[in-house]
Amino acid sequence: MAAFVRLATNAGTRESFVVLGLAQPEEYVLKESSRLGERIIQVVIFASLLAVLTATIASRAMTSSLKRINLAVQQFARERKNAPLPVQRQDELGQLARSFVQMQEEIVEHLEELSRSRNALEHLARHDPLTGLPNRRVFFERLEHALAAARRSAKPLAVLFVDLDHFKQLNDSLGHSIGDRVLQAVANLLRSATRESDTVARLGGDEFVILIEQLDDPGRVVAVLHKLHERFQLPMLLDGHEVKVQASMGVSLFPRDGDDIESLVQQADRAMYVAKNAGRNTYSYESNEQR
Numbered sequence: 001m002a003a004f005v006r007l008a009t010n011a012g013t014r015e016s017f018v019v020l021g022l023a024q025p026e027e028y029v030l031k032e033s034s035r036l037g038e039r040i041i042q043v044v045i046f047a048s049l050l051a052v053l054t055a056t057i058a059s060r061a062m063t064s065s066l067k068r069i070n071l072a073v074q075q076f077a078r079e080r081k082n083a084p085l086p087v088q089r090q091d092e093l094g095q096l097a098r099s100f101v102q103m104q105e106e107i108v109e110h111l112e113e114l115s116r117s118r119n120a121l122e123h124l125a126r127h128d129p130l131t132g133l134p135n136r137r138v139f140f141e142r143l144e145h146a147l148a149a150a151r152r153s154a155k156p157l158a159v160l161f162v163d164l165d166h167f168k169q170l171n172d173s174l175g176h177s178i179g180d181r182v183l184q185a186v187a188n189l190l191r192s193a194t195r196e197s198d199t200v201a202r203l204g205g206d207e208f209v210i211l212i213e214q215l216d217d218p219g220r221v222v223a224v225l226h227k228l229h230e231r232f233q234l235p236m237l238l239d240g241h242e243v244k245v246q247a248s249m250g251v252s253l254f255p256r257d258g259d260d261i262e263s264l265v266q267q268a269d270r271a272m273y274v275a276k277n278a279g280r281n282t283y284s285y286e287s288n289e290q291r
Contacts, residue, residue, distance in 0.1 A: 001023065001024050001025075001026050002021055002022065002023035002024070003021065003022050003023075004019055004020065004021040004022075005019070005020050005021075006018075006019050006020075007019075007020060068084070068097075069096065069097055069100060072084075072100065073100070087101060125137075126138045128201075128202040130180055130183055130184065130202075131183055131184050131186075131187035131202050132187070133187050133191075133200055133201050133202045133208075134199060134200075134201040134202075135201060135202065135203075136201065136202075136203050136204065138199075138201060139199060139201035139203070139209055139211065140261060142199045142211055143159070143199075143211055143261055143264070143265075144261060146211060146213045147254065147259070147260070147261065147264075149213070149214075150213070150254055150255075151259070153214070155214055155215060155216065156215045156218050156253055156254055156255065156256070157211065157212060157213050157214070157215055157253070157254045158210075158211075158212040158215060158218070158221045158251055158252070158253050158254075159209065159210075159211060159212075159251065159252045159254075159264045159265060159267075159268040160209065160210040160211075160212065160221070160224070160225070160249060160250070160251050160268065161207070161208075161209055161249060161250045161251075161268040161269055161271070161272040162186075162190065162207070162208040162209065162210065162228070162247050162248075162249050162272075163206060163207050163208075163247060163248050163249075163272055163276070164182075164186065164206035164245060164246070164247050165246045165247060165248055165276075165280040165281055166246075166280075167179070167182070167205075167206040167245075170182065170243065170245070174241060174243070177239075178238055178239060178241060178243065181238045181239065182236065182238065182243060182245055183202075183206065185236050185238065185245070186206075186208065186245060186247075187200070187202065187208070189228070189231050189232070190208055190210060190228070192231075193224060193227045193228050193231060194210055194212070194224065195212075197213060197214070198210060198211060198212050198213065199211040199213075209268070210224075212224065215253075218253060218256075221251055221253070221285070222285060225249055225251065225283045225285065228247070228249065228283075229249070229281075229282070229283055232245060232246050232247050232281070233246070246280065246281040247281070248272055248273075248275040248276045248280050248281065248282060248283070249272060249275060249282075249283035249284070250268050250269065250270065250271025250272030250273070250274060250275055250283065250284045251268060251271055251283070251284070251285050252264045252265070252266075252267035252268040252271060271284040271285070272284065
């Protein structure tokens with residue numbers, strides 16, 4: 001391969017010139033071109049590999065954070081548990097993770113508030129709002145279960161009715177506020193005289209009822225009645241007022257007085273009225289026996 005150039009030898013004459021030429025063997029030129037091509041290919045391959053490696057590392061760094069966020073979302077949805085998130089990142093993924101953490105906290109707070117509200121509503125539906133005692137509905141549910149257990153175990157149980165004496169006059173003379181305090185104090189008195197396994201409930205107004213289960217000795221009912229009667233003889237000090245609160249009480253026993261809810265409740269109610277008719281401030285263990 002050659003290249004030629006024309007050079008004038010005399011500036012004033014156009015005919016005087018020299019032709020210079022430079023030649024290289026074709027093989028030499030092609031060899032250098034081939035070497036240059038190989039270098040270019042090597043550079044391209046190296047750059048491509050570097051680009052692939054960089055893209056793989058970047059993609060793994062990004063997909064790893066995305067996987068962590070995805071797993072955290074799934075775990076929170078299933079178990080309401082917070083998983084670690086890449087909140088330390090300063091890019092869009094870090095911002096997404098921080099937003100998700102904030103959303104988790106708000107959701108958990110709302111769920112806890114809903115749970116508290118549901119528990120409060122369930123408690124109100126099953127308990128007397130003034131005394132905190134189980135209400136009529138809960139008492140009859142527990143009596144039904146207790147009767148089923150008593151039939152299996154052949155052990156007696158007792159239903160004890162408590163009705164305050166002259167509560168209306170007390171409420172009218174001292175006011176409803178003191179009347180409410182009296183009912184709360186009576187609830188505490190009944191709880192203090194019974195076991196934790198016994199059910200003390202308020203049926204309404206000044207009527208209370210006690211369910212005593214698993215009676216190994218039916219005579220224990222008389223002991224409970226006697227204990228309650230003694231405590232009702234003590235005055236209550238409420239808001240500076242010394243209040244005398246007394247009660248009439250009646251009892252029914254399973255299976256002596258019946259083997260179903262209606263029979264036991266009616267017999268306990270009748271026994272309580274026997275105590276009322278006997279002069280109040282007493283108790284009746286049977287419909288024709290008073291103390």
